Every structure is written in C-alpha cells, then in structure tokens.
Amino acid sequence: KYIVQGYGMTEISMASHLPDLKNPKIGSAGKTQSLTEMKVIDVETQKELGFREKGEILLRGPTVMLGYLNRPQATAETIDDDGWLHTGDIGFVEEDGALFIVDRLKELIKVKGLQVPPAELEDLLLSHPEIRDAAVIGIPDPNSGEVPKAFVVRANNDLTEQQIQEFVKERVAHYKQLKGGVEFVEEVPKSPAGKILRRFLRDREATKSKSKL
Incomplete structure (x- = not known):
C-alpha cells in the first residue's frame, strides 16, 4: 500500500493533476488532466522554463475560474491576459509530464536575487538522523537581502549548530547555506493540517530584531 497525491486548487474548480494509480511516481502530483494546459515560468523574467527547471506553475483550461467575485484587481493579478492562472506554487515538470511541487512562491527566500525554496532545505535537514523536525525562513541581511535561517528540533541534544x-x-x-544561523526549538509551529506556520517564525524574528534596537 502507498499514498499518492494529486494537485488542484479552488480557482480551477477541480484537480488539474492526478497520478497514475497503477504506476504512480513517488513525490509527483501526477500529470495534467484532459483539456488542462500547464507551463512553468521563471518568476523574474516570466519566460517559460524547460524540464526540471523550477518556477511558478501556470494553468489554463475550461475549469479555470472567471475571477474573484467583486475583486477585479485580485483577478487581474491572478489570471493574465492570455488566460493563464498564476497558481503561486513553485514546481517543475519531468520529461514524461509528471509535476513536482516544491514550495509556495511567497515563501521563497531571495539571496542576492537567487531563489531558495525553504522546503528544499527543510527536506535536507529532516534527512539528518539526529533532527526530528525543522523549519526554514528568510531573515533580513544587509549584504544579501535575505539569508536562510533554520529552526531545528533535535532528536539528540548533543547535536550542535556547527554540525x-x-x-x-x-x-x-x-547561497543556500544557513547563513542566518540555526536556532534550536522545542517544536515547529504548525497548523492543524500539519503545515509549517512560517509567518509565526518570521514575526518572532521581527520582534527579536526590534528588541535589539
């Protein structure tokens, strides 16, 4: 037995991607469903990217919403003139059309203009045998704009920041290194659904910065 995932959002009325249940690709959200178009674009240049290149996922098709009720500006920011819905999700596509979700666009850490998905660093940290849980956010840096900082729940209290x-x-x-440091915590704040509440960590960092002034 195994767990598989698909991909969709309220704005497209249904799932845009579903896995092949007979031969699922682990980690993938599956392939586009009938009549749905997809492309991945560079966040900065808006140019379409190739296979395995990470960027924002765009969708187009008959199930895409007409717009947000009485919110024309929000609609214009989400659906472009060519009918592409900007999902705000970061991902990439493999040669066989399988989609992989990496992170949310608004969560990206920008280090000297280079984009760092916090989920990538979190997955790496969780692969360490002595780390029970982890979260990563970007914190302000005068030279780089932002740098990654990790909040780590240790499985072994002898584990050090240097390690x-x-x-x-x-x-x-x-540019993906933890130049913002590592802070050991008792737990990572999460929603009831298990999603990391990075805004709580950002707010805490902002409060700490103000207290130092």
Whole structure:
C-alpha cells in the first residue's frame, strides 16, 4: 500500500493533476488532466522554463475560474491576459509530464536575487538522523537581502549548530547555506493540517530584531 497525491486548487474548480494509480511516481502530483494546459515560468523574467527547471506553475483550461467575485484587481493579478492562472506554487515538470511541487512562491527566500525554496532545505535537514523536525525562513541581511535561517528540533541534544552547518554546506550551493544561523526549538509551529506556520517564525524574528534596537 502507498499514498499518492494529486494537485488542484479552488480557482480551477477541480484537480488539474492526478497520478497514475497503477504506476504512480513517488513525490509527483501526477500529470495534467484532459483539456488542462500547464507551463512553468521563471518568476523574474516570466519566460517559460524547460524540464526540471523550477518556477511558478501556470494553468489554463475550461475549469479555470472567471475571477474573484467583486475583486477585479485580485483577478487581474491572478489570471493574465492570455488566460493563464498564476497558481503561486513553485514546481517543475519531468520529461514524461509528471509535476513536482516544491514550495509556495511567497515563501521563497531571495539571496542576492537567487531563489531558495525553504522546503528544499527543510527536506535536507529532516534527512539528518539526529533532527526530528525543522523549519526554514528568510531573515533580513544587509549584504544579501535575505539569508536562510533554520529552526531545528533535535532528536539528540548533543547535536550542535556547527554540525548542522557542515551537514548542509556539503550538500547545497553556497547561497543556500544557513547563513542566518540555526536556532534550536522545542517544536515547529504548525497548523492543524500539519503545515509549517512560517509567518509565526518570521514575526518572532521581527520582534527579536526590534528588541535589539
């Protein structure tokens, strides 16, 4: 037995992607359903990307909403002139059409203009045998704009920040390293559905910064 996932949102009325239940690809949200078009674009240039390149997922088709009720500006910001719905989700597509969701656009950490999905670093941290849970946010930095900071729940209290920094440094590009530091916490704030509440962590960081002024 296994768990599979699909992909959809209220604005498209139904699921835009569903997995092949007979031969599911682990980690994928599946392939586009009938009459649904999809493309992945660069967030900065708005140019369409190729296979395995991460960008914002756009959808188009007859199930896409006409717009938000009495909210013309919000509608214009979500659906462009060509009818593409900007989902706000970051992902990539493999050669066989399988879609992989990476993160939310608004959650991206921008380090000197380079985009760092916090979920990528969280997955890496969770692969460490002595880390029980983790969350990553971007914190302000005068030189880089933002830098990643990790909040870690240890499974072993002997685990140090230096060990975590080295673990990450060996596995990611320099701009994805935890230059904002590592803070050990008792738990990661989450919604009832299990979603990391990064805004709580950002608010806490903002409060700490103000207290230092």
